[in-house]
Amino acid sequence: MHIADATLAVIILWTFIFVYAVAASIDFGAGFWSMLYMNRGKLGASEMANRYLSPSWEVTNVFIVLIVVSLYSFFPGANDILGSTLLLPGSVILLLLAFRSAFLVFSHSAVEKYRRVLTVISGMSGVMIPALLILVLPVTHGTFIHAVNGVKLLDFSTLFMSLSFYAFTGFAITNTLYLSSLLLADYARVAGDQEAYRVYRKSAIGLGPFTLLMAVMIVVALQNDADWLFLRLQGNFFWLLLAVFAFLLGYLALFYSKKGKAKPGVPRASVVLTIVQYLLAGYAYGKAHYPYIVYPYVTVAQGFTDPNTFRALSISYLIGLMLLLPGFIFFWKMFMADHRYIRADKDSVDDRGNK
């Protein structure tokens, strides 16, 4: 009974992480593209990224809080070790996040002269965040943790020298940029902006192979740095294979051309298949990682919260979900599916909704 609850909790947590991984990749990626194409004079593409980003960054940000809160609510037993090992990297992430969000908002309100520098700061800090966030995974593999006077700390020098460090950060950056360019290509197609579509499709085509390469690097790094995980991952080989398959299909969909369409590619299919690939690979990784939260120090069962608290939390999730669902649907309709917004009908709104 106890174990079943803990497993349920870890599934919920993993679902949030999955949703955030997708939403944050798109969010941080869009910030980066908006910066890059602004500086390269491709204003249509930059504008497209902003149009996605403006209403959604705040909602995306709530998910990171959701993950942290779920972690300490469901698995308080892991707080000690996560708190002390992640103090430094966590703080750096927080500072980057502060710059990123604040300057993103400021760049919308600032005078022209400063807009560029604010956008650059927020765009650059934005891509560094996923690279650091993903390091939580190698930390939980246990290899880089050592104890000083009974306090578990992160061994930074070993971490920086490891293949894991480069594989994971590289993986995070390529994925962020790849997935976001796919989504923005789709967004541009909905908007009917051919120029922006061309730009984002080209970025995606260029990034795809690197994304796959970094995934392979991760597997190699695991073999090096986290033997236990590598062995368990072999047991889930089938799921990994499926993931690669989904990825390749998604990549190929960029080249598929329907008769009568001027520009090749089915970006919607690419987005969906790439997200399916996240799901499959995430499932394989999570299953191999289970039951450890931090190997070998804390397992899911050891870290688990009080069962009564878990029950109350679960009920609150159900009620919360029911209350929020209409809000999310309305939000989706207003910004992701309303052509008036995405196309920015000139007589209705400008990019900040001002008349």
Place this chain on the structure above:
Amino acid sequence: MSHTLIARSFFGTTMGFHIIFATLGVGIPLMILAAELLYQRTGDRDYSVMARRWTKGFAVLLGIGIPTGTIAGVQLMLLWPGFMTFVGKVISLPFQIELYAFFIEALFMSIYVYAYDRLRPWQRIASVSLVTLGAMASAVLITNVHTFEDTPAGFKLVDGRIMDVHPWQAFMNPSFVDQAVHVAVSAFMTGAFFIATIAAYKMLKQRDYIRIYTFHRKALMLSLAVGGIFSVLTALNGHETAQGVAQWNPEKLAAAEGLFETRTHAPLAIGGYVSEKDQDVKYALKIPGMLSFLAGNRFDARVKGLNDFPRDEWPPLFIHVLFNGMVGIGFLLLALSVIGFIWNKILRRPAFPKIMMWGFVASGPLAILGIEFGWIFACTGRQPWVIYRVMRTEEAVTGAGHLAGLFTLFLAVYIVLLIAALLVLYFLFRRHPVANDLPPSSGKPESL
């Protein structure tokens, strides 16, 4: 500084910074809502312009409120893992529910701002109402964790192990309702006075240009009305809150009032500072019997003094100053809005004298100062406990080092963000002066 003291200062600074934006994040949406409603009722376009301009400013504040809140949430786990382990087992419910409030606020804020022109009037009003509701709920829910720290409930400790947990009993801990109301009404009051500050300042600067002057005067009157109502509620409910402190955390009240010996007919000390050596509040104005009356509704109520408690469980004595500061600001702002009301509605004078105008200009910063005093009083007055009589602050702190360096870094970043936000606001409103937004003439003739 000791490790724990650095961690305390570090976290306190983060909170002290977040709270400025968070409180305005609760208060300003209410003002936007009020302006939208007035626009619908009167048809006066000025109110619509107000709502839109306040929303623009508010969006900038959100740019700091949200990341600093995220910092606060994560720092709780990074700096106080011992505390959060306890929280995770017993009082994680409000943190979880707060997230729904955040989602509501974030979703409808974006809808209100970026879909404004595609919304029907009732949808606009519904959106701002949900933003206000979401912000207020997040304040109330985070306060819930804080009241649990003051009055822990809903669990048993057996040989140091947490047993028999009842999350809803923990949630409904004895000091919750009073303090949650206090936080909400004081935030509404602060949002209103913040607007009053800007409006009054603009009126002083724009005396000659009557169209703009009347625009700001409408904003001032609206904010004084809202601020006045909520200052009355804050003071009334502050009294309830203080009685709760007398009942549940008597040493906090004793330190706040510098009462050393337990007694009946205890006096209320206003001003001065608490001296342990002299066992007295020096240079204070004392109102005989008043503290007994405030704490127990009768002059012969018994109030516990500090000497009844072990010395190592006394809160720091300087909290007397913070408590006085908060209550003083409360009554000052209350008086300001009551006099303003009498002047305008009863004496029917069209303009306020200059000294009152400067009082209005000061009201916003004073309200924020009141919030800072109140919170630092509440958190510092709980020392040495992080959970009252259950866990000491030293037991909660992280084992990892490097805190001083990180603290300095964060402090620098907060200062940079604050300056950047002020500059952005300044340029934003300078580039879009209100004259550009105003319709040629306001719809209705002026009524004072």
